[in-house]
Amino acid sequence: MTIRHHLSDQLLMAYAAGDLPEAFNLVVATHVSLCDECRAQLAAFEVVGGAVLDLCDLATMRDGSLDACFARIDACIDAVPQSRVAPRKRAGVLPAPLADYVGGDLGQVKWRSIGAGVRQAILPTGKGASARLLHIPAGQAVPDHGHRGIELTLVLQGAFRDDADRFGPGDVEIADQATEHTPVAEAGMDCICLAATDAPLRFNGLIPRLAQPFFRI
Amino acid sequence: MSVMMLDAGQSEKLDADLPAWPYAAQGQQVTRRKEGSAVQATDDITDWAVLMARVRDDQDRAAFAALFRHFAPRVKSFLMKSGADATLAEECAQDVMASLWQKAHLFDPSRASVATWIFTIARNRRIDALRKARRPEPEDLDWGPTAEPDGADLYEASQENTRLGAALAQLPQKQRALIERAYFGDLSHGELAAETGLPLGTIKSRIRLALEKLRLQMS
Numbered sequence: 001m002t003i004r005h006h007l008s009d010q011l012l013m014a015y016a017a018g019d020l021p022e023a024f025n026l027v028v029a030t031h032v033s034l035c036d037e038c039r040a041q042l043a044a045f046e047v048v049g050g051a052v053l054d055l056c057d058l059a060t061m062r063d064g065s066l067d068a069c070f071a072r073i074d075a076c077i078d079a080v081p082q083s084r085v086a087p088r089k090r091a092g093v094l095p096a097p098l099a100d101y102v103g104g105d106l107g108q109v110k111w112r113s114i115g116a117g118v119r120q121a122i123l124p125t126g127k128g129a130s131a132r133l134l135h136i137p138a139g140q141a142v143p144d145h146g147h148r149g150i151e152l153t154l155v156l157q158g159a160f161r162d163d164a165d166r167f168g169p170g171d172v173e174i175a176d177q178a179t180e181h182t183p184v185a186e187a188g189m190d191c192i193c194l195a196a197t198d199a200p201l202r203f204n205g206l207i208p209r210l211a212q213p214f215f216r217i
Numbered sequence: 218m219s220v221m222m223l224d225a226g227q228s229e230k231l232d233a234d235l236p237a238w239p240y241a242a243q244g245q246q247v248t249r250r251k252e253g254s255a256v257q258a259t260d261d262i263t264d265w266a267v268l269m270a271r272v273r274d275d276q277d278r279a280a281f282a283a284l285f286r287h288f289a290p291r292v293k294s295f296l297m298k299s300g301a302d303a304t305l306a307e308e309c310a311q312d313v314m315a316s317l318w319q320k321a322h323l324f325d326p327s328r329a330s331v332a333t334w335i336f337t338i339a340r341n342r343r344i345d346a347l348r349k350a351r352r353p354e355p356e357d358l359d360w361g362p363t364a365e366p367d368g369a370d371l372y373e374a375s376q377e378n379t380r381l382g383a384a385l386a387q388l389p390q391k392q393r394a395l396i397e398r399a400y401f402g403d404l405s406h407g408e409l410a411a412e413t414g415l416p417l418g419t420i421k422s423r424i425r426l427a428l429e430k431l432r433l434q435m436s
């Protein structure tokens with residue numbers, strides 16, 4: 001997998017710092033699972049976190065704090081397995097963090113048609129942004145849409161092109177208000193992507209605006 | 218270094234017990250802080266890894282106490298700056314430090330310094346306690362149970378961490394405050410400027426190389 005479109009430093013730093021809404025965290029965790037370049041940059045931003053922590057001034061701990069901490073440790077010492085936990089790894093097409101949200105691999109996705117052959121599955125994420133999987137038939141245009149906030153689109157299978165670029169497996173497109181484009185799924189293979197946005201999408205013409213809250217798109 | 222925080226008797230004992238820098242390459246010069254030296258605590262991140270290894274391998278309570286005295290007040294302060302009141306911050310700081318003991322078997326000095334590792338635990342605790350949100354994590358890489366940390370790499374990594382800490386401390390106050398606010402969870406991703414002015418390139422390159430090596434071993 002040759003990844004050409006990466007996460008921005010801003011997103012990686014915000015993920016390292018814990019400043020992102022859950023849906024964006026999911027895109028970052030999924031891309032980093034596929035991309036050592038971003039994994040390394042993320043690790044560097046976590047080192048900054050360590051430096052920030054180390055430079056924090058010292059809060060006064062409560063009297064007996066250390067003893068209380070040992071008491072906590074002793075209270076659950078038997079409950080904790082001392083062996084290395086098995087690493088979370090990919091079982092199928094979907095990287096592990098995404099598989100956790102789907103509750104399985106691609107076959108377990110609960111798709112719903114949103115018209116023109118396009119299917120989506122909303123993933124359960126907390127407030128601030130929403131995430132969904134999109135399935136776009138090969139050669140089919142994703143309905144023209146603009147963005148009110150930031151939208152991250154991570155390709156999992158197939159590829160799409162817009163006016164300027166091609167996005168293949170592992171690539172992330174970062175779109176904002178200024179982006180008005182018409183991505184088209186490449187011929188040959190249906191395109192499946194993970195998309196997250198911190199604002200509701202407005203599709204021009206596909207679904208009446210009034211229906212949007214109902215469809216949660 | 219941490220040994221200074223133990224009382225004199227323990228300190229001697231610890232030094233006597235400590236292997237001669239288990240993670241240093243053969244013949245590598247490693248500066249250990251002597252009693253009364255003027256070096257800042259943050260200059261000696263590497264020794265926290267030694268204490269952490271003692272917690273991991275020997276359930277060493279004196280080593281843990283030293284880590285607690287250094288890091289717990291910082292974690293509490295970090296959480297208060299993130300918006301927790303003193304009571305919640307104290308509770309969470311104790312939680313974080315207890316996790317350090319409980320997750321000691323996961324500590325791998327070739328992947329993160331102790332400060333970085335504690336930061337990630339404290340950050341996750343903050344997201345849990347203050348935001349009540351989930352935080353999906355990337356897939357684990359199989360570093361393998363037998364992957365021996367390379368002493369020279371570890372030494373290089375600790376030097377980089379030290380340089381980064383110094384660089385952060387020396388940033389203009391305004392710029393440093395902006396970075397700190399981001400890490401305290403006080404900035405939204407929209408407000409955050411990723412141009413830190415910190416020497417992150419070398420850290421990234423080293424980690425990138427380590428990942429490449431790992432991929433080669435795996436294939």
Ligand SMILES: [Zn+2]
Binds near residue numbers: 006031036037039
């Ligand atoms: Zn990347």
